[in-house]
Amino acid sequence: MGLNRRGPRFALAVLHNVTQPRRDCRRACEFLEAPGPFGFLAMPCQVKSRFLLLYGSQRGQAKAIAEEIGEQAGERGLVADICCLSQEDKYNLEKETAPVVFVVSTTGDGEPPDTALRFVKGLRAKTLPADHCAHLRYALLALGDSNYPHFCNCGKTIDKRLRELGAQQFYATGHADDGVGLELVVDPWIEGLWEAMRKALSDMSAAPERRGCAPDPGEADRSGLDLKIQFLALNDSAGPSPAVPESDAETAPLEASLHASVPPLSESALGVPALPPPFLSAELLEPLELLGTDGDGPCAEEPVHQVSVTRAEQLTREDAVKTALLLELEIAGTPFSYEPGDSFHVFCPNPTTQVEGLLQRLGLAARRGHRVRLQLLPQTRKRAAQIPSYIPENATLHCLLTWCLEITSVPKKAFLRALVDCTTDAAEQRRLLELCSKQGSADYSRFVRDPGLTLLELLGAFPSCAPPLSLLVEHLPRLHPRPYSAASSSLCHPGKLRFVFNIAEYPACSGRPVPRRGVCTGWLAQLVSPVLRPRGGPRPGPQPGLPGPKVSVSLRPSTAFHLPSDPTVPFIMVGPGTGVAPFIGFLQHRDQQRREIPDGDFGETWLFFGCRHKDRDFLFREELERFVESGTLTHLKVCFSRDAQQGEAPAPKYVQDNLRLHTRDVARVLFKQNGCFYVCGDAKNMARDVNEALIGIAGAELGLEKLEALQAVAALRDEKRYLQDIWG
Numbered sequence: 001m002g003l004n005r006r007g008p009r010f011a012l013a014v015l016h017n018v019t020q021p022r023r024d025c026r027r028a029c030e031f032l033e034a035p036g037p038f039g040f041l042a043m044p045c046q047v048k049s050r051f052l053l054l055y056g057s058q059r060g061q062a063k064a065i066a067e068e069i070g071e072q073a074g075e076r077g078l079v080a081d082i083c084c085l086s087q088e089d090k091y092n093l094e095k096e097t098a099p100v101v102f103v104v105s106t107t108g109d110g111e112p113p114d115t116a117l118r119f120v121k122g123l124r125a126k127t128l129p130a131d132h133c134a135h136l137r138y139a140l141l142a143l144g145d146s147n148y149p150h151f152c153n154c155g156k157t158i159d160k161r162l163r164e165l166g167a168q169q170f171y172a173t174g175h176a177d178d179g180v181g182l183e184l185v186v187d188p189w190i191e192g193l194w195e196a197m198r199k200a201l202s203d204m205s206a207a208p209e210r211r212g213c214a215p216d217p218g219e220a221d222r223s224g225l226d227l228k229i230q231f232l233a234l235n236d237s238a239g240p241s242p243a244v245p246e247s248d249a250e251t252a253p254l255e256a257s258l259h260a261s262v263p264p265l266s267e268s269a270l271g272v273p274a275l276p277p278p279f280l281s282a283e284l285l286e287p288l289e290l291l292g293t294d295g296d297g298p299c300a301e302e303p304v305h306q307v308s309v310t311r312a313e314q315l316t317r318e319d320a321v322k323t324a325l326l327l328e329l330e331i332a333g334t335p336f337s338y339e340p341g342d343s344f345h346v347f348c349p350n351p352t353t354q355v356e357g358l359l360q361r362l363g364l365a366a367r368r369g370h371r372v373r374l375q376l377l378p379q380t381r382k383r384a385a386q387i388p389s390y391i392p393e394n395a396t397l398h399c400l401l402t403w404c405l406e407i408t409s410v411p412k413k414a415f416l417r418a419l420v421d422c423t424t425d426a427a428e429q430r431r432l433l434e435l436c437s438k439q440g441s442a443d444y445s446r447f448v449r450d451p452g453l454t455l456l457e458l459l460g461a462f463p464s465c466a467p468p469l470s471l472l473v474e475h476l477p478r479l480h481p482r483p484y485s486a487a488s489s490s491l492c493h494p495g496k497l498r499f500v501f502n503i504a505e506y507p508a509c510s511g512r513p514v515p516r517r518g519v520c521t522g523w524l525a526q527l528v529s530p531v532l533r534p535r536g537g538p539r540p541g542p543q544p545g546l547p548g549p550k551v552s553v554s555l556r557p558s559t560a561f562h563l564p565s566d567p568t569v570p571f572i573m574v575g576p577g578t579g580v581a582p583f584i585g586f587l588q589h590r591d592q593q594r595r596e597i598p599d600g601d602f603g604e605t606w607l608f609f610g611c612r613h614k615d616r617d618f619l620f621r622e623e624l625e626r627f628v629e630s631g632t633l634t635h636l637k638v639c640f641s642r643d644a645q646q647g648e649a650p651a652p653k654y655v656q657d658n659l660r661l662h663t664r665d666v667a668r669v670l671f672k673q674n675g676c677f678y679v680c681g682d683a684k685n686m687a688r689d690v691n692e693a694l695i696g697i698a699g700a701e702l703g704l705e706k707l708e709a710l711q712a713v714a715a716l717r718d719e720k721r722y723l724q725d726i727w728g
């Protein structure tokens with residue numbers, strides 16, 4: 001706790017620690033007996049007030065936030081019974097008499113996390129009576145990402161259904177957006193929860209007969225949304241000021257950067273997140289001589305297959321904005337099988353430069369081969385603390401940083417807060433505090449989140465920061481394998497699996513002197529570089545004595561994103577850029593089927609494809625033109641967003657423009673002929689714009705008002721005729 005030791009001149013309104021820590025029981029009494037709009041509550045001191053805390057999480061964020069709520073509840077003398085929504089044996093909503101708090105994320109294309117699927121299905125049952133949840137009082141925090149078309153859909157579904165079934169909100173729902181930073185909503189939402197919880201507990205114990213009344217939407221406490229962060233004034237009398245650099249007009253920066261701020265931020269009082277309680281110790285044991293770094297490999301729970309790369313080809317010209325590569329994997333002899341539309345995982349290590357840089361930066365380079373022993377701190381205040389299950393027991397330090405932790409992920413604000421306490425320089429401490437504060441949100445976005453800064457890059461700007469290894473394990477997420485869509489059909493390429501990707505590039509910026517590449521795409525590009533066939537060039541000859549590149553892959557559970565089972569059903573595919581990948585698989589499959597059944601009845605097929613330049617990045621051009629010639633692809637509509645306009649009529653720039661140009665046909669295929677509509681690619685802009693275009697088409701061609709058009713498009717989704725495979 002560097003700040004406390006050094007007696008800071010300024011005082012921080014630490015969002016979660018505004019009050020002093022006291023013993024649980026006393027806090028419980030204060031919490032319950034505090035005067036409020038409902039007056040005082042007479043509750044026996046010994047009884048801790050309980051609430052049920054349910055979470056549904058796919059990748060762990062909702063779970064971590066639920067745990068954080070549980071921890072804060074403990075600090076306030078409350079008991080949070082925390083369960084995953086899938087643990088139905090541990091909770092019973094039908095009999096629940098305490099307030100219920102839900103924290104749920106959304107995954108896939110607006111779907112509930114796997115662990116919430118059964119719960120949501122049960123809640124949606126049409127047979128439930130209208131007062132089924134009338135006894136419940138609840139608050140809900142929905143996590144999502146506004147880059148996806150169905151923002152927070154799972155949370156919204158649960159929320160709506162609970163209200164339909166008579167449950168009453170005691171606190172306004174929070175919708176946290178991972179696209180801009182969950183903490184922007186999560187922190188104030190949790191802060192406001194406690195006052196609302198106090199009222200709810202007071203209500204429920206004082207007037208149990210009220211439970212079951214019709215819900216009153218105005219009744220929900222909105223304090224979480226209106227929450228104003230409290231600031232404590234600068235306190236000049238509190239001794240020397242290690243955390244606020246002396247004001248010096250000559251040395252003050254003119255412009256903000258990663259490591260320096262300008263007024264008003266540099267002079268503001270700050271509201272920062274609570275210091276996350278430490279919960280792990282990490283000890284380096286003896287070196288694992290036998291394993292060394294060669295023994296390192298992916299940490300996976302599912303079966304992983306090591307397969308050879310049999311082909312690597314650059315699909316774009318050297319001067320294209322992005323470089324797209326096609327890789328072919330040899331899957332014959334493995335249990336791996338797939339259908340077009342399926343995807344699979346590639347397990348990749350972290351970049352060597354980042355791993356080595358971190359080892360050097362942490363002063364642990366000489367100990368890379370040592371085994372890491374992780375243990376829970378016995379006195380930790382973190383509830384439900386666990387050693388991450390994805391770190392193998394005998395992992396070496398090198399393996400931990402290479403295969404287990406997502407070391408290139410953008411450090412979250414809570415991590416920055418924790419780094420303050422490992423930093424000795426006062427100016428650096430202050431800047432880290434600014435970056436994780438409410439007031440410094442814009443700087444955090446500009447210098448940390450938007451450029452995708454890694455921990456190593458961040459540490460470069462804060463030389464006096466020396467985090468212990470345990471802090472990295474506590475704060476860095478798991479290194480996840482990366483999903484890719486199959487871009488081939490095994491009917492056409494037996495025993496092979498192809499996929500295509502753009503090499504992700506992160507340009508130099510404040511804090512990143514040298515550009516870097518994406519973790520997986522950068523690694524794959526480097527791996528295949530000796531065997532890469534340049535665009536239009538010859539294939540490199542065999543490399544005698546050199547083993548061919550290999551990658552570790554696993555199957556991803558199949559989605560609904562498959563060709564229509566009835567081949568007569570017409571369909572439309574929309575996939576700009578590498579979003580065309582699954583459609584190459586679809587078309588190869590259909591092409592082969594047509595060869596096998598020449599007299600077969602096959603529905604018409606449309607592909608709306610988009611590139612930047614016709615000559616530079618028109619992926620699969622020859623193959624697509626062959627599909628058109630053979631009649632497998634009945635309509636190919638390609639647009640080029642950055643080519644100069646040719647001819648009189650304005651050419652469509654993007655796939656959605658092209659869809660609008662073919663309004664009549666699109667409406668006919670989808671609404672008259674019951675066809676299917678597939679979208680693959682970037683969720684951020686494209687999928688949303690395509691959805692908008694489709695709503696417009698439904699409105700124009702079916703003569704519908706906006707709301708009816710929305711419903712017509714929603715019906716396509718419900719009937720699984722509007723399918724998406726999109727990424728953010």
Ligand SMILES: Cc1cc2nc3c(=O)[nH]c(=O)nc-3n(C[C@H](O)[C@H](O)[C@H](O)COP(=O)(O)O)c2cc1C
Nearest residue numbers: 057058059060061062105106108110144145151152
């Ligand atoms: C594959 C994937 C699909 C997603 N789909 C959606 C979506 O359809 N709508 C949405 O609002 N957020 C979506 N998200 C964003 C997550 O809900 C958000 O990142 C959340 O914080 C994840 O929480 P979790 O780790 O508890 O699952 C998606 C995220 C991923 C990785």
